[in-house]
Amino acid sequence: MLNSIKLKIGQSIRNKKLNVFGLFFLIAFLILVVTKLSENYVETIPLSIEYKNLPETNVITLDSIPKVNVTVSTHGFNLFSYYFYDKTYILDFENSTDLKDNTYLWVAEKGRYAIKEQFGNSVEIVSVKPDTLVFPFGKLSSKKVPIILKSKINFRSGYDVLNEIVLVPDSVKVIGAEEEISEIEFIETKPFDLSDVKTNINTLVDLEFVNTSKHLKLSEEKTRIKAEVDKFTEGTFKIPITILNKPNKKDVNFFPKYITVSYYISLKDYKHVTPNDFKIECDYNEVLKSGNPYFTPKLIVNSSKVKSAKMKQNKVEYIIIK
Template sequence: MAFLILVVTKLSETYVETIPFNVTYQNLPETKIITLDSTPKVNVTVSTHGFNLLSYYFQNYTYKLDFENITSQKDNTYIWTAEKGSYSLQGQLGQSVKIISVKPDTLILPFGTLSVKSVPVVLKSEINYAIGYDTLEKVEVIPDSVKIIGAEEEIANIEFIETMLLDLNDIKTNINTTIGLELSNQSKRLKLSEEKVTIKTNVEKFTEGTFEIPLAILNKPNAVEINYFPKYIKVSYYLSLKDYKQVKPNDFKIECDYNEAIEAGASFFVPKLIINSDKVKSAKMKQNKVEYIIIK
């Protein structure tokens, strides 16, 4: 009983305490965004009975900063003063609480004009297919671009948005998955029109084939006779198993430029492989030099 009386007596006394308020924004114009790196706070020092202060120890308080009524504007900055905001604070605290001071007594709130910019999505991936499997198609990103919403000066230099890392191993089946977009290196104030994108591609069984392809000598004058070796170069190519029978030797050309060799003073041609089939994913020659001599 004595303890209870003591507690009631203490809580009946007047105390001075500082209460922190997190600031939130109210009635901020839709075309504007505050460009501070962190949300501001105000510390309100009050005088009141202990009973009134007791509730402040068990909850976080938020002060709604009203841009229509209690701020002024200068250039690209909103200015809030405790003098203008004290009435709103007092209403939130109640008439039994006396405000002694508000720190800081002024908030400088720079703002930018909201802008929208469309940028491509770049897939960040490490995809390893199982042996004998691959994809002929480009891995598809859906959608392939997104809109960034934020202050004009903040999005001006953003040229693309990367996905989170897509790490896949031993892939034998079609890829169809969703993955988030990477905004960690950008301002937290920026918003994206899409939070995730879909990644798709068809995975097929692949095989390798080889052809002996004849060489074509370009730009050789009619009056010049040359002998060169080899006359054919073996080409190995990589493609989907289902397309294997559709690819023929005439889908490949190997060309050597006579003028190029003469201008370089070289005793050999550098052959160039030309692929004329969209069914071939890659191809390479087994030889990268062609020796030649001028007969006359």
């Protein structure tokens, strides 16, 4: 037991020595830091540029705004504080630039006072690089362009869109410099995919604008996709063939006399379509021009209710009887 007590006393003494050493080490480190921060340093600080007082009718056409590198001389405490503050220079177009043709010119000497004011009196501005910045600009203009739907819509078997897919709005104004918007012919939506659709579509989709200049704006950021979806079915009719431009004093015998037409239509409109809504015509003048020994029939659909239609046969044989 006596040995155990001696061991604990020894550990306690060693721990106290370590704690005292650690305390003196920390004090020495802090003194060193304070001493270093009290000295003067020359350091280059990059400043991002934001601007104000740009006329509303103008837009800067640079792809990216340049930075300004400001070399300063000051003690370490000031430099240390800059690592925790926003390093941004606010460029005032009204008071800090000169207008020349279609560009704004910023000269470092002219903007030096504003930079000095931003850093404070305890900081000496050694240099500002670059010493000149050029900001080309264009006059704001607008152009109306159509919206193109990028979509993959798959309907459940037996279902389809009743009329057509509608975009509201179907066009958008592009606002920006005239030389930039002149190259834009349309704006696409972001990809819009649906599968197994059997109900009406009515939803908003964002417009895709990532591939254009960031200086351009759109009058709308979204468009609404609307479509009436219904159950569809297929029907068939036998439609008689009509011969156009028959030759005088000659008879045209042709076969077949009827062609079966299959059509695709919504279930609710199925009863409203009759054979009279379809025509099949063959033009004798066309075979005279082509020299073909057969007619190429043309299908004419006179009903807007029919989604699609096709003939089961695309040739009509004929002979001329004198």
